[in-house]
Amino acid sequence: MSKSRPNCTSLDIARAAGTSRATVSRVLNGTNGHISISEETRARVLRVAAEMGYAPNAAARQLRMRRAQAIGLILPPSRYRRPGQPGTFGLAQFLGGIIDAGDSTEYNIMLAPGTSPERAVQMLHGKQVDGLLVIHPLETDPYIRGLLAAGAPVVSMCQMPAEVPVSWVDFDNVGGARAAVLHLAQRGHRRIAFICGMAGTMVSSLRIRGYREALDLAGISFQEDLVVSAPEPTRTPQGAAALRQLLRLPEPPTAVFCYRDQLAFGVLLAAREAGLRVPQDLAVVGFDDDPASAHQDPPLTTVRADFFGAGREAAMLLIDLIEERTLGPASKLLPTELIVRDST
Amino acid sequence: MSKSRPNCTSLDIARAAGTSRATVSRVLNGTNGHISISEETRARVLRVAAEMGYAPNAAARQLRMRRAQAIGLILPPSRYRRPGQPGTFGLAQFLGGIIDAGDSTEYNIMLAPGTSPERAVQMLHGKQVDGLLVIHPLETDPYIRGLLAAGAPVVSMCQMPAEVPVSWVDFDNVGGARAAVLHLAQRGHRRIAFICGMAGTMVSSLRIRGYREALDLAGISFQEDLVVSAPEPTRTPQGAAALRQLLRLPEPPTAVFCYRDQLAFGVLLAAREAGLRVPQDLAVVGFDDDPASAHQDPPLTTVRADFFGAGREAAMLLIDLIEERTLGPASKLLPTELIVRDST
DNA sequence: CCTCTCTGTGTACACGTGTTCAGAGCGCCA
DNA sequence: TGGCGCTCTGAACACGTGTACACAGAGAGG
Structure with missing residues (x-):
């Protein structure tokens, strides 16, 4: 196992590899544009970076890229947040699906604080997250509309009336x-x-x-x-x-x-x-x-009802909206299945 | 409700208030040092900032302050992440308590991706989070030790043997x-x-x-x-x-x-x-x-067992460790209560 | 020999913030 | 009038990154 150096910048890697910071960045991100890099230099940079346990500073990258590479998750306050109030089993499944989507897309998931939309909007404006996922909004209209007013991608995990211009994913x-x-x-x-x-x-x-x-x-x-x-x-x-x-x-x-x-x-x-x-x-x-x-x-x-799948689909849709692969309000209805047991 | 301007930097506020960016920062953060600001200027800056719906860029702030103001949450993969696997009610309560602690301390909570400690360590080195909260580590030793090796604050939500130098919070x-x-x-x-x-x-x-x-x-x-x-x-x-x-x-x-x-x-x-x-x-x-x-x-x-309280206490302890109000491995045992009903 | 393309590299800037330091204005006293 | 302390402000830097641009060297064609 390589010795992990906590504070280690791309400049350190460049110096250790005997090259410049720009080349290090190009090698690690693969975004050369039309520019190519000699195979020898690339290998050396990769080796040094691995040896020194380099991890790019997330804040600097976010600042430069103007993208947080993260989505905010708004949990329903009334149901899950009060002490003594039990959560439904669905929450764990939702989370599992959302995390799964985050894993496969390299997006991070941030839990939104507070119970009012203001704090969530602050997260958006502060570029802390690129979009919001809302689980079961209770006071539907004002809350969701408040988020939409911020002009950022929002996906609701609850089917919404057609007149609310928001994307959603839900079961049927x-x-x-x-x-x-x-x-x-x-x-x-x-x-x-x-x-x-x-x-x-x-x-x-x-x-x-x-x-x-x-x-x-x-x-x-x-x-x-x-x-x-x-x-x-x-x-x-x-x-x-x-x-x-x-x-x-x-x-x-x-x-x-x-x-x-x-x-x-x-x-x-x-x-x-x-x-x-x-x-x-x-x-x-x-x-x-x-x-x-x-x-x-x-x-x-x-x-x-497939909570895990709904969580995954909702996160995927949100990421598609963020990356503009999907435009405008979109929605997805997941099928349900009747499970017949002995109570009927 | 004020019109919210999505992209609005502290320079915009300064210009609109007819002052400099430094003064804006001083007013909004309150950290004047020994310097004071005229009451008139302060009021004008605050008014303009509110009008324009200013939210400081989180990435820039993190970069400057060298602190993410966020904690990473590692969920137990085996129990909550697989489709079809139900979660215990405890998870929702844990989350409620953790979010509660985040709310009152202005810390954000980030869900750690992946199932191996490597990704979590990357989050630490990339300064994306200032510390980690681990819920019910299953393969205790290698996992926790891997996280501790990164040299950052870690709190386990499960009592640990004394020879593992990690902080923890658990019920009795x-x-x-x-x-x-x-x-x-x-x-x-x-x-x-x-x-x-x-x-x-x-x-x-x-x-x-x-x-x-x-x-x-x-x-x-x-x-x-x-x-x-x-x-x-x-x-x-x-x-x-x-x-x-x-x-x-x-x-x-x-x-x-x-x-x-x-x-x-x-x-x-x-x-x-x-x-x-x-x-x-x-x-x-x-x-x-x-x-x-x-x-x-x-x-x-x-x-x-008070899951909500345990979540809250664990997050609080982690934040104390991050801000160095508490040093070294600390632990906290929460009391339990016997609830006698009709099955005995 | 000169110019032109192509490959690989380095320099310099911008992202938005917090904070240090110098300095402007002003009243006060010798 | 000059010097001095006090109050408030603005210019400048650093944080670490991605990338546009310039540039050096080399080979090829006129």
Whole structure:
């Protein structure tokens, strides 16, 4: 293993190799233009650089190139940042995909500080990052528009309405929900409830659209009181409470489609509590394919969403926008897959 | 809202304010030395800077100050980066705490690329980050030692053996495990099994130490066959398999302490499958206080670990080392808390 | 022999900032 | 009026890099 010299500039390499700094730079970056370098000089420079453990100063390079070679990642503050608030398994997967994209493109990933768009815009203006990746913006409009106003590439990891001129990558929320509800209809269910998330969020309204499309296709009429909204955070206890509310109806549902697996876990608990057998008395479907879903009692039927792939695709799209291989707002919808287990 | 000018240098501010660049820098950074600035000039500069939405160029500042004002975060590749591999809830909490620390100290957080220490060392030498935070190093020795060889501040988020000269922050694994097992002994259990993680990892060996200490204190003799190792990944199915193995013993245990909550979930499933009532026939304790633990059937007794606080403390320690407020390897052990629920 | 192309190298500048140092203006005292 | 201290400002440099440009040498064609 070569001795690593912490402070070692390209001038040091040039001196040690008996050449000039310009030649060192040309050899290491390969950007000769139309200029060529003798094979002997190139080999000598490479050898010396490796021996001295040379690493180019990132700040100097960024300053010269007017590019940070980095993307900023804006995590959803409300869900992941408060102490005691659990994160969904999706975050780790998103991160994995994003880092994977960064690895293969030589881009660095920087976590954006603060909870308001101002700090993120500062990062852009300060040329600390070349673009921003926003995971699940909650207060969609003002936040995203604030970022777009800075005039830099932005990709949202959540499908956005067409009138917001932003690029995004997401799974097919509508199609996934439709498939889940159609599956229930095919098993003979006519009273299918939907436990949705906070009203007004994009994901929630997309999944409810899929729910309604499936009802239409199956010839089932939409009933207001079969749709209940679980308050944030949409987790296990909220799912249990939502089912209890549904069971108080004069004609309770025989099947429940949940906006998220975590809600479905609560539904399973509350069903057992109420003496209902799953799936005989009540069928349950979730959304996400949380790894815990396969280990519920009974194992949960759900819609699989590829978080890792979405993270990777979103980062790739952002980098394409930065390097202007893609122009203007672009979007990508990833397919989802219905995973049938024993809860239906 | 002020019109944000994307490219706007301190020279622009100086010209607009009718002064020089040096004065602008002095006003904005406050570092006058013994020099003072007239109140009128200061106000004019601040107003112009705000109007033009000035953000200092990060690269230029870093180059001048010889400091990146950023820390690198090394995520455990094996657990979080592969597609399909779920992350533990702890990661989101860790990140929350780390970002929180970054917010309050004006440090940025950069995700380290690659899976080998080389790329991380490059980040250090290239002055892209001032220090590294390592989450759960798996192949402890070579990895950490490789980072330390670079001569930069490093903090591990996992307790390390004393002979490795690295700083670390962790919860009290020994104390948490001891408390959990003592709790079982106090409830009258004498045959207490331990389902541990992969042999050789630091966390696993610390928790088994706590287990043995508790047995000693309770006057129970250690029995080899009551300790089973769940293979990686230590999740629900592995927990179920471990319990099945324990139940095949001539004298099966009446209580099980699990290295992680995820394993305990599997134990609960397998117990129900075997017709055992929890806690009457089998008592179960986990470790982590995963948010799902409270919603198991029955709710799981477990050891709460403050991941958010650990992330925050680790980042703070790293920043103290960078700014040389703390010298040499330092370490911090955070307390754990036994949460008694219905599984014991 | 002169000019012209081609190859390989080095010099010099720009990127935007923080900070040192010299100096301008001004009031005060001898 | 000259000298001196005090307050505030601006010119100049360094940080380490990528690259446009000039240049030296050599070979070839007129």
